[in-house]
Amino acid sequence: MRITGVLEVTLSKPLPEEAKSKVVEVIQYLNNVYLKRGARDPVEGAHISSFELKEDKIVFVLETGSRVRIDEASLRIRNVLAQELGKNFRIGIRGLRLIEPKIVLEGSISISLSLPFVKNIYSDGTKTVVELSELSESDLKKPIFLRLLRLVEEKERRYRWGGKGEHWVLYKKSAEKTVKFFDDPNKILEDIGWIKRVSIGQWIYTPPLTHILNALKRLFLDEVVKPLGFDEATFPKMYPLEVGLKTGHLKGVINSMVFASLPKTYNIAEFEPLIDYMYVMDTAPPEEVQKYLEPPSYFLCFAQCEPFYWFFENEILDDAVLPIKWYDMSGPSFRWEAGGLHGIERLIEFHRIEIVWLGKPEHVIDIRNKLMERYEYFLDKVLDLEWRFAWVTPWFYEQAGVVEEKLELDINTPGTIDIEVWVPYKGGRDDKKAWLEVGNISIHGTKFTEPFRIKHNRGEILWTGCSGFGSERWLVSLLAQKGFNPDNWPKKFLEYVKKEPFPRSVLTVTYPKTKDGKEFLKNIIKMFEGLGNA
Ligand code: ATP
Ligand code: ZN
Ligand code: MG
Numbered sequence: 419m420r421i422t423g424v425l426e427v428t429l430s431k432p433l434p435e436e437a438k439s440k441v442v443e444v445i446q447y448l449n450n451v452y453l454k455r456g457a458r459d460p461v462e463g464a465h466i467s468s469f470e471l472k473e474d475k476i477v478f479v480l481e482t483g484s485r486v487r488i489d490e491a492s493l494r495i496r497n498v499l500a501q502e503l504g505k506n507f508r509i510g511i512r513g514l515r516l517i518e519p520k521i522v523l524e525g526s527i528s529i530s531l532s533l534p535f536v537k538n539i540y541s542d543g544t545k546t547v548v549e550l551s552e553l554s555e556s557d558l559k560k561p562i563f564l565r566l567l568r569l570v571e572e573k574e575r576r577y578r579w580g581g582k583g584e585h586w587v588l589y590k591k592s593a594e595k596t597v598k599f600f601d602d603p604n605k606i607l608e609d610i611g612w613i614k615r616v617s618i619g620q621w622i623y624t625p626p627l628t629h630i631l632n633a634l635k636r637l638f639l640d641e642v643v644k645p646l647g648f649d650e651a652t653f654p655k656m657y658p659l660e661v662g663l664k665t666g667h668l669k670g671v672i673n674s675m676v677f678a679s680l681p682k683t684y685n686i687a688e689f690e691p692l693i694d695y696m697y698v699m700d701t702a703p704p705e706e707v708q709k710y711l712e713p714p715s716y717f718l719c720f721a722q723c724e725p726f727y728w729f730f731e732n733e734i735l736d737d738a739v740l741p742i743k744w745y746d747m748s749g750p751s752f753r754w755e756a757g758g759l760h761g762i763e764r765l766i767e768f769h770r771i772e773i774v775w776l777g778k779p780e781h782v783i784d785i786r787n788k789l790m791e792r793y794e795y796f797l798d799k800v801l802d803l804e805w806r807f808a809w810v811t812p813w814f815y816e817q818a819g820v821v822e823e824k825l826e827l828d829i830n831t832p833g834t835i836d837i838e839v840w841v842p843y844k845g846g847r848d849d850k851k852a853w854l855e856v857g858n859i860s861i862h863g864t865k866f867t868e869p870f871r872i873k874h875n876r877g878e879i880l881w882t883g884c885s886g887f888g889s890e891r892w893l894v895s896l897l898a899q900k901g902f903n904p905d906n907w908p909k910k911f912l913e914y915v916k917k918e919p920f921p922r923s924v925l926t927v928t929y930p931k932t933k934d935g936k937e938f939l940k941n942i943i944k945m946f947e948g949l950g951n952a
Contacts, residue, residue, distance in 0.1 A: 421521050422482075425478040425516055425517075426514070427477075430510035444498055448495060453486055453495075493558060520548065524545065536548060587810075589829070604761020606938065607627065609935035610930055611924055611931070611935060619755060619759045626923050631889055633917070646789060653719075655748075656717075657717055658715060662675070665724050666865070674753050675720055675752075676754055676766070678715075679711040721884075722751050723774045723884040727867075740781060750770075763854060769888075769889045769890060779863075786859055807835050810858075834858050840853055842898060860884055866882050902945065920946055
């Protein structure tokens with residue numbers, strides 16, 4: 419990002435002849451020292467490329483990088499001039515004007531023309547130029563202007579990131595395991611009627627599937643979550659828009675969020691025309707229903723950790739309470755997935771055990787490390803799966819100016835570890851598509867403690883972390899490697915499945931739907947005989 423513009427400084431009186439050499443001296447100091455301060459690479463600092471003295475004005479032609487941006491550079495110039503001219507010649511600064519400010523960005527980037535300060539935008543495919551309107555000294559200090567610059571900078575960074583959502587590096591993987599099952603568990607679950615699709619990405623799970631899902635969740639809690647001292651909380655599953663503004667989800671993933679609206683009124687009488695219509699027409703057209711609703715003011719649970727930051731918003735924490743370790747499994751998450759919906763492995767409504775923690779950076783890193791160890795033990799020893807961990811850096815964690823290669827594997831910085839399990843029905847181990855992301859562990863740094871203003875009583879930095887255990891995905895990957903015969907299931911898992919009698923499957927005149935499905939279900943019922951009454 420390059421920013422150019424002409425800065426006009428108006429003085430309280432015309433500059434006397436003897437002050438001119440002082441101005442030259444000041445400019446040398448600015449160019450060599452002060453305008454480079456804070457920029458490791460001087461090109462990312464600011465530079466005065468020429469200047470002109472005009473009676474009571476000094477006019478500077480400026481070019482800056484992204485470290486000392488033109489707003490900051492203008493104020494630094496102002497301050498140094500005020501000090502030097504004030505002290506030596508009793509001349510003050512009347513005002514600043516930044517004329518024809520222009521931002522030149524790498525690549526073809528689109529920015530809304532309706533934003534304040536944005537006058538014009540054009541691009542030749544390799545560069546984008548954003549022309550801003552003239553700025554006064556107070557404009558330069560406005561939060562709106564600073565946020566505009568941040569937005570533009572972020573768009574450029576995203577462009578450089580090359581459209582990739584994240585940067586993936588293998589961190590650790592298990593030994594190869596013998597796998598004897600190669601079918602798609604999603605398809606089998608549907609065929610045998612343990613799940614029934616009721617809407618896009620939504621299924622009803624019958625008692626047998628619920629039973630094994632619960633067994634897996636309990637096993638996970640007992641082997642991973644509870645030994646590390648996490649306590650259960652209950653989080654809401656619908657959040658006001660402000661929460662999504664602060665977490666950043668509204669700005670980052672609004673295209674995959676599901677929203678909720680309140681009725682315009684509580685008075686049922688006002689709904690009468692709609693009710694009459696539904697009565698007679700026996701349809702509920704969404705366009706009609708919409709007329710009776712407020713615009714959406716909530717979004718449905720997306721990341722499931724949102725309420726954790728929301729709870730601690732504006733709170734001041736002391737050492738006695740830190741670190742805080744909670745988990746929530748009180749309800750579903752919702753995601754609008756454009757494509758690739760598949761059985762219970764990519765859903766619109768899914769279930770997750772969300773683990774959250776808050777503390778000083780060393781706490782947060784230590785908890786993540788312990789959690790990672792337990793996950794490894796759980797995957798490898800308890801479930802005996804073939805798994806791998808990847809260090810993924812979402813584009814928004816990229817530090818400006820840090821090149822990609824340097825990002826690798828410093829796992830003690832904010833970022834995410836994805837947990838992936840091989841699902842043989844999708845392909846061989848070498849096939850990237852045959853690895854299913856079942857969960858992740860993230861360190862956020864101050865990404866949430868800053869916007870939610872979560873503070874420490876002695877001003878120490880607080881970080882957060884979270885980890886999502888996507889229950890359906892874990893079960894699919896377990897079934898994908900072990901199959902449906904309980905004899906081949908990991909011992910501990912089977913023990914948890916056996917803790918309660920196995921519930922009955924639905925086998926009736928019209929259900930499961932196909933002949934093959936019915937036959938398969940009968941086989942399954944036989945295999946499960948020892949466990950109860952399938
Ligand atoms: P993917 O790349 O597969 O879409 P993601 O990166 O969107 O996954 P996260 O945002 O990291 O997933 O969500 C955390 C966990 O929630 C995932 O690891 C997964 O277990 C689960 N999850 C996410 N989206 C879905 C979905 N649509 N259906 C089922 N589980 C999901
Ligand atoms: Zn989370
Ligand atoms: Mg996704």
